[in-house]
Amino acid sequence: MLDKIGIAKRIAQEVQDGTYINLGIGIPTLVANFIPENINVVLQSENGLLGIGPFPEEDEVDADLINAGKQTVTTTKGSALFSSSQSFEMIRGGHVDLTILGAMEVSENGDIANWKIPGKMVKGMGGAMDLVASADNIIVAMQHCSRSGDSKLLSECSLPITGLRCVKKIVTDMAVLDVLPEGGFKLLERAPGVTVEEIKAATAGKLIIEGDIPEMKI
Amino acid sequence: MLDKIGIAKRIAQEVQDGTYINLGIGIPTLVANFIPENINVVLQSENGLLGIGPFPEEDEVDADLINAGKQTVTTTKGSALFSSSQSFEMIRGGHVDLTILGAMEVSENGDIANWKIPGKMVKGMGGAMDLVASADNIIVAMQHCSRSGDSKLLSECSLPITGLRCVKKIVTDMAVLDVLPEGGFKLLERAPGVTVEEIKAATAGKLIIEGDIPEMKI
Amino acid sequence: MINKVVANADEAVKDIPNNAVLMLGGFGLCGIPENCISALLKTGVNGLTCISNNAGVDDFGIGLMLKTRQVKKMISSYVGENAEFERQLLSGELEVDLIPQGTLAERIRAGGAGIPAFYTPAGYGTEVAEGKETREYDGKMYLLENWLKADFALVKAWKGDTSGNLIFKGTARNFNPMMAAACKITIAEVEELVEPGELDPNHIHTPGIYVQRIFQGKDYEKRIEQRTTKLK
Amino acid sequence: MINKVVANADEAVKDIPNNAVLMLGGFGLCGIPENCISALLKTGVNGLTCISNNAGVDDFGIGLMLKTRQVKKMISSYVGENAEFERQLLSGELEVDLIPQGTLAERIRAGGAGIPAFYTPAGYGTEVAEGKETREYDGKMYLLENWLKADFALVKAWKGDTSGNLIFKGTARNFNPMMAAACKITIAEVEELVEPGELDPNHIHTPGIYVQRIFQGKDYEKRIEQRTTKLK
Numbered sequence: 001m002l003d004k005i006g007i008a009k010r011i012a013q014e015v016q017d018g019t020y021i022n023l024g025i026g027i028p029t030l031v032a033n034f035i036p037e038n039i040n041v042v043l044q045s046e047n048g049l050l051g052i053g054p055f056p057e058e059d060e061v062d063a064d065l066i067n068a069g070k071q072t073v074t075t076t077k078g079s080a081l082f083s084s085s086q087s088f089e090m091i092r093g094g095h096v097d098l099t100i101l102g103a104m105e106v107s108e109n110g111d112i113a114n115w116k117i118p119g120k121m122v123k124g125m126g127g128a129m130d131l132v133a134s135a136d137n138i139i140v141a142m143q144h145c146s147r148s149g150d151s152k153l154l155s156e157c158s159l160p161i162t163g164l165r166c167v168k169k170i171v172t173d174m175a176v177l178d179v180l181p182e183g184g185f186k187l188l189e190r191a192p193g194v195t196v197e198e199i200k201a202a203t204a205g206k207l208i209i210e211g212d213i214p215e216m217k218i
Numbered sequence: 219m220l221d222k223i224g225i226a227k228r229i230a231q232e233v234q235d236g237t238y239i240n241l242g243i244g245i246p247t248l249v250a251n252f253i254p255e256n257i258n259v260v261l262q263s264e265n266g267l268l269g270i271g272p273f274p275e276e277d278e279v280d281a282d283l284i285n286a287g288k289q290t291v292t293t294t295k296g297s298a299l300f301s302s303s304q305s306f307e308m309i310r311g312g313h314v315d316l317t318i319l320g321a322m323e324v325s326e327n328g329d330i331a332n333w334k335i336p337g338k339m340v341k342g343m344g345g346a347m348d349l350v351a352s353a354d355n356i357i358v359a360m361q362h363c364s365r366s367g368d369s370k371l372l373s374e375c376s377l378p379i380t381g382l383r384c385v386k387k388i389v390t391d392m393a394v395l396d397v398l399p400e401g402g403f404k405l406l407e408r409a410p411g412v413t414v415e416e417i418k419a420a421t422a423g424k425l426i427i428e429g430d431i432p433e434m435k436i
Numbered sequence: 437m438i439n440k441v442v443a444n445a446d447e448a449v450k451d452i453p454n455n456a457v458l459m460l461g462g463f464g465l466c467g468i469p470e471n472c473i474s475a476l477l478k479t480g481v482n483g484l485t486c487i488s489n490n491a492g493v494d495d496f497g498i499g500l501m502l503k504t505r506q507v508k509k510m511i512s513s514y515v516g517e518n519a520e521f522e523r524q525l526l527s528g529e530l531e532v533d534l535i536p537q538g539t540l541a542e543r544i545r546a547g548g549a550g551i552p553a554f555y556t557p558a559g560y561g562t563e564v565a566e567g568k569e570t571r572e573y574d575g576k577m578y579l580l581e582n583w584l585k586a587d588f589a590l591v592k593a594w595k596g597d598t599s600g601n602l603i604f605k606g607t608a609r610n611f612n613p614m615m616a617a618a619c620k621i622t623i624a625e626v627e628e629l630v631e632p633g634e635l636d637p638n639h640i641h642t643p644g645i646y647v648q649r650i651f652q653g654k655d656y657e658k659r660i661e662q663r664t665t666k667l668k
Numbered sequence: 669m670i671n672k673v674v675a676n677a678d679e680a681v682k683d684i685p686n687n688a689v690l691m692l693g694g695f696g697l698c699g700i701p702e703n704c705i706s707a708l709l710k711t712g713v714n715g716l717t718c719i720s721n722n723a724g725v726d727d728f729g730i731g732l733m734l735k736t737r738q739v740k741k742m743i744s745s746y747v748g749e750n751a752e753f754e755r756q757l758l759s760g761e762l763e764v765d766l767i768p769q770g771t772l773a774e775r776i777r778a779g780g781a782g783i784p785a786f787y788t789p790a791g792y793g794t795e796v797a798e799g800k801e802t803r804e805y806d807g808k809m810y811l812l813e814n815w816l817k818a819d820f821a822l823v824k825a826w827k828g829d830t831s832g833n834l835i836f837k838g839t840a841r842n843f844n845p846m847m848a849a850a851c852k853i854t855i856a857e858v859e860e861l862v863e864p865g866e867l868d869p870n871h872i873h874t875p876g877i878y879v880q881r882i883f884q885g886k887d888y889e890k891r892i893e894q895r896t897t898k899l900k
Contacts, residue, residue, distance in 0.1 A: 063658035064606035078864025080875035088538030092782030123516030130538030282838035296632025298643035306770030310550030341748030348770030552805035573784035
């Protein structure tokens with residue numbers, strides 16, 4: 001089983017050179033720390049920044065420079081600042097190559113639910129619906145099962161949907177899986193120490209297993 | 219009868235303090251020269267400038283700074299530059315208080331035709347359709363009659379329309395007229411030396427004359 | 437140039453009436469009109485509809501106006517930082533419209549740009565799409581969304597000139613420029629108010645045509661929600 | 669940062685194929701991609717559809733490509749400066765779509781922004797509206813217009829950095845930023861190419877994400893159509 005750092009490290013391997021990436025709050029934000037030095041990417045922040053740099057030194061903190069998680073950040077060389085409408089022009093227009101975000105549930109046809117639990121507090125969808133409706137390549141970072149042990153990879157989402165048929169790949173604490181265009185979670189890799197049987201037991205939606213499933217290399 | 223300068227001078231009297239104005243090519247551009255010193259206005263250029271200044275000195279000419287008529291211009295203090303889409307956001311959003319433009323024909327319900335003569339060369343409408351569809355206050359500057367002597371103030375436009383029911387006021391070489399919301403050209407002023415009878419004869423559309431019609435003060 | 441200067445925040449907001457619809461700039465607490473919010477707390481105006489990406493925190497930003505019950509309705513994209521907000525929402529004291537962030541930004545932009553409606557993919561197939569027209573373009577489904585406009589915009593800029601031109605700083609720009617364009621009366625508070633000609637026309641983010649009142653703000657706290665620094 | 673630099677205009681445009689759809693920045697001759705146009709004259713590519721506010725003059729700008737018969741179709745708002753254009757149009761050699769300037773700008777902006785269609789008032793009741801859906805909002809009539817996208821954008825900026833960030837100068841900005849966003853491959857030519865970090869992030873007009881290739885242009889003529897100076 002991977003911890004959050006492990007999931008972030010594994011997702012970092014998916015990142016391709018020369019791409020623009022939007023990282024969601026939580027595990028996705030951690031991915032930035034594990035992108036290899038020889039891979040050049042630019043991180044987009046939905047609140048109006050292209051080229052997110054590392055967190056600032058104590059004496060560099062600027063209240064006017066935050067990321068989508070409201071954390072203080074810095075800018076990289078060659079960054080650009082813009083308004084929220086321009087930021088979502090960029091997102092909606094398909095200019096961001098890869099979106100990495102968390103989820104509460106993913107269905108076997110790629111639907112994602114990550115914004116609302118009816119009856120509990122509703123915080124709002126923020127930019128999530130725009131991101132999932134717009135990106136061509138979406139990777140979900142999440143735990144395979146909820147805290148109560150229920151699978152989060154389902155045949156259909158039970159929670160209110162954020163977007164339809166949009167998730168392409170899922171990296172969990174147990175496995176890496178592709179969501180196939182025709183439906184179904186195709187198992188690609190196992191987390192260290194996790195068996196295919198355990199993944200089967202933890203996946204409620206249609207799981208597709210072909211041949212030998214290798215263990216992740218982190 | 220007024221010459222072009224006279225028409226421009228008379229229109230300049232319509233300009234109110236603290237307003238933003240878009241001036242079309244031709245006579246409207248001349249209006250800028252006759253706005254009184256104590257009237258503060260800002261001129262908008264559809265190609266991306268708010269705050270058009272006077273024409274440049276010989277040594278100030280900048281190929282990167284032109285107006286909508288492609289003439290070299292300067293900027294005033296407090297000007298702002300922007301893209302064409304931002305310029306038409308401004309125009310379409312109704313932020314420009316007054317639009318002054320030329321016309322080939324105006325109908326008694328305020329339709330305007332000024333972009334195309336079928337069978338002759340078609341140059342395109344440029345920004346005219348956006349301007350007339352968007353502005354709340356449109357003043358037309360034109361000759362009362364065409365070169366062949368035909369009235370340009372008609373019951374219906376014969377040329378292809380640029381916009382419907384949009385012209386509020388017309389200043390010609392012969393007269394100042396309001397276009398009434400219920401239809402009709404209401405005669406407000408006569409040009410120096412022009413009689414009401416002459417204006418009647420030169421106006422093909424419905425002309426409304428109430429009481430004594432004063433002569434323009436230029 | 438046209439002079440738009442008013443003395444201070446109190447002067448700028450004094451005619452905002454009960455039940456007005458306001459837009460307030462900011463993302464989280466970044467780029468919010470702190471001075472105008474303080475002034476509204478003093479006028480005691482109520483029944484407000486506030487359009488703002490977030491609703492502040494319990495003791496700062498719009499959260500302060502929630503505490504004083506001046507807000508009847510919030511139109512936002514994310515409101516998760518505020519316990520008083522949650523209490524009022526669950527008790528039915530506060531109405532809330534939640535809108536995808538990009539749709540909110542674009543609807544406001546459309547309001548200023550004279551575009552009454554546009555198609556966007558965000559929210560298709562979700563409860564956001566309920567009751568909305570949908571249409572397919574190039575094999576993808578889109579929703580028809582309408583413009584958003586309001587009576588007053590309260591925006592915060594870094595620098596401004598007396599004719600209303602504004603320059604924002606960093607990510608404090610966010611919703612401020614679109615809101616400035618989408619309201620009948622736009623009130624801009626700036627950290628530094630200068631004379632026309634001092635700002636480079638090529639660097640203006642919001643041209644003065646969109647601003648009706650401007651004043652030099654004071655005592656900016658610029659509170660940080662998630663102060664995060666480099667790990668040692 | 670990602671390096672987008674190509675050696676020169678020839679390198680930048682060499683894969684533009686016959687019958688490609690291009691967008692070319694500029695208003696009149698102001699802010700046009702002079703170097704790229706020269707390079708296209710050399711490649712001899714033909715059957716092009718050119719989306720550009722104007723069509724140049726007889727011996728400069730897109731007018732040069734009309735002379736060599738490389739253009740099959742123009743999509744523009746105003747084309748009145750060009751006798752060769754008129755000849756080809758009247759003889760049926762050239763197709764032309766004329767679009768209101770604000771609608772052209774907004775359709776291109778929509779292409780880059782993922783908005784497949786929007787309502788605009790421009791052209792309602794005119795021949796521009798023929799065959800288009802109309803709808804009333806707040807008592808005013810609007811047309812539904814679709815986005816415009818293209819294969820290649822050729823844009824001209826003042827300064828740019830190697831990662832593709834652009835700053836325009838004066839009114840040479842015009843259509844360039846929207847076109848940069850609306851095309852699969854955007855080629856930017858700049859008067860001054862600098863390293864990332866040399867341009868202030870707060871002054872960038874076109875973020876690098878929209879630019880796929882950039883090069884330092886040369887020998888800019890910047891011809892003036894109406895050289896107008898103060899009356900003595």
